[in-house]
Amino acid sequence: MSLAELIRTSVRGVSANTLRAALTMLGIIIGVASVIAMLALGNGARAAVEARFRFLGANQIQISSMMAIDDGEMVSAGKTLTYEDGLLMPEQVDLVDRVDMSINASIKARFQRATLEMNVLGATPAALESMIGAGEVQPVDRQDGEALTLESYLAQGRFFTLAEVLEHGPVCVMGSQTATDLFGGDDPLGQTIWVNRNRCEVIGVLAELENVDESQRYRNNPNLILLMPISTVIQMFYEDEPSVQMTAFITDESRIDEAKAQIKQYLRTRHEIEADVNGEYQDDFNLTTRKDILGAQQEAANTFSLLLAAMAVVSLIVGGIGIMNVMLVTVTERTREIGVRMAVGAHAKDIVFQFLLEAILISVGGGILGVVVGILSIPLAASLNQGMALLQPSSIPLALFVAILVGVLFGIYPALRASRLDPIEALRYE
Amino acid sequence: MSDPSRVVIQTVGLTREYVMGSAILRALRGVDLAVQEGEFLALMGASGSGKSTLLSLLGLLDRPTKGQYFLEDVEVSSLSRDELATIRGRRIGFIFQSFNLLPRVSAWENVALPLAYRKGEFGGDAQRKKALDVLARVGLKHRAGHQPMELSGGERQRVAIARALVTHPAVILADEPTGNLDSATGEEIMSLLTELHREGRTIIMVTHDMNIARHASRICTMRDGILIEPESAHVPG
Numbered sequence: 001m002s003l004a005e006l007i008r009t010s011v012r013g014v015s016a017n018t019l020r021a022a023l024t025m026l027g028i029i030i031g032v033a034s035v036i037a038m039l040a041l042g043n044g045a046r047a048a049v050e051a052r053f054r055f056l057g058a059n060q061i062q063i064s065s066m067m068a069i070d071d072g073e074m075v076s077a078g079k080t081l082t083y084e085d086g087l088l089m090p091e092q093v094d095l096v097d098r099v100d101m102s103i104n105a106s107i108k109a110r111f112q113r114a115t116l117e118m119n120v121l122g123a124t125p126a127a128l129e130s131m132i133g134a135g136e137v138q139p140v141d142r143q144d145g146e147a148l149t150l151e152s153y154l155a156q157g158r159f160f161t162l163a164e165v166l167e168h169g170p171v172c173v174m175g176s177q178t179a180t181d182l183f184g185g186d187d188p189l190g191q192t193i194w195v196n197r198n199r200c201e202v203i204g205v206l207a208e209l210e211n212v213d214e215s216q217r218y219r220n221n222p223n224l225i226l227l228m229p230i231s232t233v234i235q236m237f238y239e240d241e242p243s244v245q246m247t248a249f250i251t252d253e254s255r256i257d258e259a260k261a262q263i264k265q266y267l268r269t270r271h272e273i274e275a276d277v278n279g280e281y282q283d284d285f286n287l288t289t290r291k292d293i294l295g296a297q298q299e300a301a302n303t304f305s306l307l308l309a310a311m312a313v314v315s316l317i318v319g320g321i322g323i324m325n326v327m328l329v330t331v332t333e334r335t336r337e338i339g340v341r342m343a344v345g346a347h348a349k350d351i352v353f354q355f356l357l358e359a360i361l362i363s364v365g366g367g368i369l370g371v372v373v374g375i376l377s378i379p380l381a382a383s384l385n386q387g388m389a390l391l392q393p394s395s396i397p398l399a400l401f402v403a404i405l406v407g408v409l410f411g412i413y414p415a416l417r418a419s420r421l422d423p424i425e426a427l428r429y430e
Numbered sequence: 431m432s433d434p435s436r437v438v439i440q441t442v443g444l445t446r447e448y449v450m451g452s453a454i455l456r457a458l459r460g461v462d463l464a465v466q467e468g469e470f471l472a473l474m475g476a477s478g479s480g481k482s483t484l485l486s487l488l489g490l491l492d493r494p495t496k497g498q499y500f501l502e503d504v505e506v507s508s509l510s511r512d513e514l515a516t517i518r519g520r521r522i523g524f525i526f527q528s529f530n531l532l533p534r535v536s537a538w539e540n541v542a543l544p545l546a547y548r549k550g551e552f553g554g555d556a557q558r559k560k561a562l563d564v565l566a567r568v569g570l571k572h573r574a575g576h577q578p579m580e581l582s583g584g585e586r587q588r589v590a591i592a593r594a595l596v597t598h599p600a601v602i603l604a605d606e607p608t609g610n611l612d613s614a615t616g617e618e619i620m621s622l623l624t625e626l627h628r629e630g631r632t633i634i635m636v637t638h639d640m641n642i643a644r645h646a647s648r649i650c651t652m653r654d655g656i657l658i659e660p661e662s663a664h665v666p667g
Contacts, residue, residue, distance in 0.1 A: 344544040345519015423491040
């Protein structure tokens, strides 16, 4: 028989009892859907990690306060991670090159008659370097290929110094738009503006900046900005010492674990954390590297994937056994048909292929429906796994291959049994 | 058609024994049979006489325990299952008591079934054309698209006969072809077989009904696994 004829025959065989075939497919549907969802979770976790990587480079360590819940509120578990912890870190810790941190406050800036309601950004002396490092904004008049220098970000004056930060200097650096809005055309340098009820000297004006990413250009204006020393912002606008999240940049990324240990040591000293009787430290801060995120993310995804994999394997086996069962029933029901086919010249191979193909049709039918169900279930899987599930395109052919494999594995025995029937017995079968 | 003296079937000491637990059932005890081309042979006998066993052996659905079977001068008793299947599909046409048509398959597709198993020889169109030709021969061309469920008993048997004819076999083996039909329809089927015989077809028919057997050109009787050629019923067709 030609393949087309075989397929036609098998389709006819399956469609003779569609309800039975559909019920038999259930196991395969669940199994294949699990495979799709499982791979989507793995893929989603990977995508999520990659997304995080964009914010956390391989040479970065994120430092934050350990939080605890006290009376329903999130509070620092021990001592607050202060801006000073970060500010002094590059000097005290060998491997730390610089520390990025910032803090926001909503303020009203005034110069003579002009007022602006805006956010002030409490920054470190390294804020410009961070800006360059992040690569999100650049000077408008930058020539292509021209190296970005600290100077190119400043139009006038200077940035604040470490000394100014340490002594809460009442100084500020403003964006070009802010300067225009407050001073009209006048020179802002050396002038004193009011920030809420505090006087603040303008020591620098930034160059006109634009977002590198064009799609971001209309979203936020990098020129409407006011920078003050982080210490000054905290002193002027915060009642309590806030906990500051910071990112330490390591000079040598291959020594990140060493750097982590050094930072730990440094913070333990500053926070006066000593080993308890068991020699363990009750740290009040968290250090996170790219590797840590990868590990945690993958662990979560792996646990879930494992569950799904187990479900997939169990349902595929159950589905396969269902197919085998139905095929054995079919072979028995159609014993006479098999006898007739043998009488008119069908070889054993023809019979095997016919029934194997029927089994494969059922499993592939289940596989296709399983792919559909799997894709539809991805949002559900995502909601159970912190929103991380993304269809992996290659999982579709894989799932269908698995379905075919199940059809072959569990269809071969009934098919072989059919082909080995004695033609006389088969023809006489009632 | 061709040389009437040509021997299509020749068996020598054909024996078939079944092992039933510790006992051995001797269904055939050495049958010597020669069937010439164009003969219409009726095999009679009581049930258990071995006539069905003999027909199964002649139809290559089974292999003898002992003895030789020459089909068109080829010794076939020791061929493999698949080799037997190939010969069945090409040289033997079967007609069964219960028609044995495939359900949910149209008449013409049932007729074309033996052609479908001859790999690469007949395309779909060729199969259909041949099947329709043979259906026309048995007077059922107008029912070609109907499924067995939609046909009467007589029509079903005609479809089965068409299926047996479609490969131009060396011999047509009919096992109680009228057994499931009323006598009027049975007569119609027998006259069709008689016509085929007149056209030169070789037919071997198993029956226990003398009224049916009398259509044959030669009648043999089986008893206890042995073939008896009666002198009386020898009526050349």
